[in-house]
Amino acid sequence: MKSLPKRSEVPAPDTWDLASLFESDADWDAALEAWEAKISGFDTFVGTLGSSAERLAECLAFDLEMDREADRLGTYAHLRGSEDTAAAVERASYIQPEIMAIPPKLLSSWLDLPPLEPYRLMLERVVRNRPHVLSEPEEKLLAMQGTFAGTAGKVFRQLTDADLTFGSLVDGSGNEIELSNATFTTLLHDTVPAVRKQAFHQYYAQYQAHANTLAATLSGSNERDVYAARVRHHPTAVEAALFADNVPLTVYDQLIAAVRDHLPAVHRYYDLRRRLLGLEEIHHYDCYVPLVPELEQRHTWDEAVNVITAALAPLGSDYCNRLEAGLRGRWCDRYPNAGKQSGAFSSGTYDSDPYILMNFQEEVIEHVFTLAHEAGHSMHTRLSAEAQPFQYSGYTIFVAEVASTFNEQLLTRHLLAQASSAKERAAIISREIDAIRATIIRQTMFAEFERVSHASVEAGG
Ligand SMILES: [Zn+2]
Structure with missing residues (x-):
C-alpha cells in the first residue's frame, strides 16, 4: 500500500x-x-x-x-x-x-x-x-418541539449506524471481512454468488431482528411529517414537502407514473443480468456485481480535463474554455492526501470561484465521471451568479442535479463514440444502465414509498 x-x-x-x-x-x-x-x-x-x-x-x-x-x-x-x-x-x-x-x-x-x-x-x-x-405564541410552541421532533430519525440512525453489529464473513478472495454498512456494498459486488447471498442475509438478519423498533421509528418520522403539514394548513405531507420549491404535486406523481410505465424495460434488464450471471433466479444481492469488466483506461488529471472538455463541446466554446481554465487552474483540490475528506463536492459562493473537492485517482474511470459531474455543479453556480442578482442566484434541490447529470450523459456519449471495441462499448453501456438504475429508478422508488407510507398515516394507518 x-x-x-x-x-x-x-x-x-x-x-x-x-x-x-x-x-x-x-x-x-x-x-x-x-x-x-x-x-x-x-x-x-x-x-x-x-x-x-x-x-x-x-x-x-x-x-x-x-x-x-x-x-x-x-x-x-x-x-x-x-x-x-x-x-x-x-x-x-x-x-x-x-x-x-x-x-x-x-x-x-x-x-x-x-x-x-x-x-x-x-x-x-x-x-x-x-x-x-401561525400566530406568534403558536410559532413559539412549534419552535419548542423542534429538537425532539427529530427523535425518530435520531433513534433510527443510532440503531443502524452505531448499535447494530453484523459479524464477519469470508469474501470471494478468502479474506475475512467485518460486515458493516461500508463493506456491505463492496461485498454485493463480489463475483462469488454465495458470498453475496451470505452478506445479504447476514446483514438483513439484524434489521429483521429489530423489525418492531425500525417500524416504530418509521411511523414516528411519518407522523411527525403529517403533523407538521397539518398544523401549517397544508392538505397533505407531500404537498408540504413540495411547497417551498413550488413544485406541483402532478410533477411528483407523473414522475412515478412515467417510471412505472417503463418498468418492463427494467425487468428485461434484470432478466438479461440473470442470464449473463448464469443464475436460475435473480435476487437483490445479484444486482450490483458488474456484468462486464470495467473500462480500463488511465487518465492523468490533464487527460481527464481533455476528455471532459471534448465531451462537453455541445455546450459551446465559452462554457468549455472557462471550465477548462478553472480545472487546469486552481478551482480544484485534486488528489487524496492524509486527513482529507473523502468523496467529491462542488462549493462556491456568489463572489468566489466555484471550488471542487476531488480525490482523483488516475486508474479509476469513474473519477472522470465524478469530475464531469462536479464541473456541472460548478458551472451552474458560476453562470447563475453571473446571470442573476444575489437574491435569485441560488437554485432549488429540484433542479440542482440537472447540470451535473447532463454532463455525465455527454461524457457517456463521447466515450461511446470514441470506443474502439465492442468490449469497451459494453463497459460504457453497462455503467450507464447502472447509473440510470441508481439515479432514476431507485430514487423514484424511494419517492413512491414516501408517497404511499405518508398517505397511509394520513388515512389513519
Ligand atoms: Zn451532484
Missing part, C-alpha cells in the same frame, strides 16, 4: 486557491469581525418595515448584503475544514413576521414601486407562505 502524502507535501498547483474568497486566514478573521460588528444594524429597522416601500427596500438590501458576506465567510471556513461559524442572525428574525404584518393590499401596491422592484419575487415568496404561518 502506497501511503498518502501529508497535506503539507501536496504541490500548490494540485490544490485549490481560496484567494477568491479570502487571501489569508487573517483576512478572514478581520472580515468576520467586521461582519459581526454590522449585525446590530438589523436593530435599526425593527418596527419600521411597514412604514414605506423605501424603508422595506433598505432593510432587504441590508439583509441580503449580510447574507452574501455570511456565505463567503461560511464557505471559506467550511473549505478550510473548520467548523462552520454559527452565524447568529437571530437578529434578523423579525424581518419575515414584519413583512407578513404589512396589509396585503398595501404590500402589493408597493411591489410595483421602483425601490422594491429587485425584491419583487422574494416578497411574493414571503406572501405565498402567509397562509402557512
Whole structure:
C-alpha cells in the first residue's frame, strides 16, 4: 500500500486557491469581525418595515448584503475544514413576521414601486407562505418541539449506524471481512454468488431482528411529517414537502407514473443480468456485481480535463474554455492526501470561484465521471451568479442535479463514440444502465414509498 502524502507535501498547483474568497486566514478573521460588528444594524429597522416601500427596500438590501458576506465567510471556513461559524442572525428574525404584518393590499401596491422592484419575487415568496404561518405564541410552541421532533430519525440512525453489529464473513478472495454498512456494498459486488447471498442475509438478519423498533421509528418520522403539514394548513405531507420549491404535486406523481410505465424495460434488464450471471433466479444481492469488466483506461488529471472538455463541446466554446481554465487552474483540490475528506463536492459562493473537492485517482474511470459531474455543479453556480442578482442566484434541490447529470450523459456519449471495441462499448453501456438504475429508478422508488407510507398515516394507518 502506497501511503498518502501529508497535506503539507501536496504541490500548490494540485490544490485549490481560496484567494477568491479570502487571501489569508487573517483576512478572514478581520472580515468576520467586521461582519459581526454590522449585525446590530438589523436593530435599526425593527418596527419600521411597514412604514414605506423605501424603508422595506433598505432593510432587504441590508439583509441580503449580510447574507452574501455570511456565505463567503461560511464557505471559506467550511473549505478550510473548520467548523462552520454559527452565524447568529437571530437578529434578523423579525424581518419575515414584519413583512407578513404589512396589509396585503398595501404590500402589493408597493411591489410595483421602483425601490422594491429587485425584491419583487422574494416578497411574493414571503406572501405565498402567509397562509402557512401561525400566530406568534403558536410559532413559539412549534419552535419548542423542534429538537425532539427529530427523535425518530435520531433513534433510527443510532440503531443502524452505531448499535447494530453484523459479524464477519469470508469474501470471494478468502479474506475475512467485518460486515458493516461500508463493506456491505463492496461485498454485493463480489463475483462469488454465495458470498453475496451470505452478506445479504447476514446483514438483513439484524434489521429483521429489530423489525418492531425500525417500524416504530418509521411511523414516528411519518407522523411527525403529517403533523407538521397539518398544523401549517397544508392538505397533505407531500404537498408540504413540495411547497417551498413550488413544485406541483402532478410533477411528483407523473414522475412515478412515467417510471412505472417503463418498468418492463427494467425487468428485461434484470432478466438479461440473470442470464449473463448464469443464475436460475435473480435476487437483490445479484444486482450490483458488474456484468462486464470495467473500462480500463488511465487518465492523468490533464487527460481527464481533455476528455471532459471534448465531451462537453455541445455546450459551446465559452462554457468549455472557462471550465477548462478553472480545472487546469486552481478551482480544484485534486488528489487524496492524509486527513482529507473523502468523496467529491462542488462549493462556491456568489463572489468566489466555484471550488471542487476531488480525490482523483488516475486508474479509476469513474473519477472522470465524478469530475464531469462536479464541473456541472460548478458551472451552474458560476453562470447563475453571473446571470442573476444575489437574491435569485441560488437554485432549488429540484433542479440542482440537472447540470451535473447532463454532463455525465455527454461524457457517456463521447466515450461511446470514441470506443474502439465492442468490449469497451459494453463497459460504457453497462455503467450507464447502472447509473440510470441508481439515479432514476431507485430514487423514484424511494419517492413512491414516501408517497404511499405518508398517505397511509394520513388515512389513519
Ligand atoms: Zn451532484
